[in-house]
Amino acid sequence: MNRQVVEEFRANGGKVGGFFEDDNIVLLTTVGARSGQPRVSPLVYFEIDGRILIAGSFGGAPKAPAWVHNLRATPRVRVEIGTEAYDAEAIELPLEERNALYRRVVDMAPQFGEYQAKTDRVIPLFELARV
Template identity: 85%
Template sequence: MSDSSEFNSEELVNNADALNEMNRQVVEEFRANGGKVGGPFEGSPIVLLTTTGAKSGQPRVSPLVYFDIDGRILIAGSMGGAPKAPAWVHNLRAHPSVHVEIGEEAYDAQARELPREERDALYPRVVEKAPQFGEYQAKTTRVIPLFELTR
C-alpha cells in the first residue's frame, strides 16, 4: 500500500479522484490495523464515517479526524479550508443516520449539526487539539460546521 502522505492537500480539494483514492487507502489501512493509520493522519484520532449519499442513496465511507471533547465525538466539515464543504456534510444534512468505526468498535449513530452558538463555543477547543483547524477556518469565508455523533 502506498503511503497517503504522497497526496497534496490542495490536489485533494481540487481532484475528486485523488481524494477518493487517498480515502480508499486510509480506510483499507484503518481496517487492517485496528483503527491505526500512518501518513498525514498518523497519531490523529480517526473515525470511519459511513453516510448515505444525499442524491445517490448509496453508502459513502469517509475517514475523518474526530475530537473527543467532554466525552462527545465531534467532526469538523473543514475540507482543509476549501470554499465548499466536503460531500459528507451534504450527506449528513440529508441523512443524519450514520455508521461509525473508531478503533475496532463499530456502531450506528445520529449526526447532529451544532447550532452556531454551540459550534462557536466548541470550535476553539477543536483548535486546541488540532491547530490546523484554526488555519482551515482562516482560509475560508464559510463557517466550518461541527457535527456531534451520538449512539
C-alpha cells in the first residue's frame, strides 16, 4: 500500500485519494536502523504554530512503527510535502511538550486520541525541523 501512496503523491503534487484523501501527507525518507537503506513512509502530519509534527501512533499498536526506530537511530531525514522536498532533523519532543501538543493533535484529528487510549506506550511526537 505504501508504494502506491508514494507513487500517487509524487505523480499528483502531493495529493492522494483513498484512506489519506483529506489528510495532510508527508513522505518521510529515513535510514533503516538495521539495514542502512532508505525507507519512504507516507505519514499524516500536523502543522502547529508553524512546526511540522508527526505522531508514531501505528494505529495504537503496542509497538511503535519502524520509522520511529529509524528516527531514533538516525534523525536526519528527507521530507516531501506537496511539491517541495528538503532535508530535516527529526526531533523527538520531550514528554511535557509532547503532552501539550498531543492534545492539539487530537483536537485536529480525534482518532489520535483513540490510538493513545488503545496502547500503554506513549505515542511519540517528532518535529521535522528543516536544516
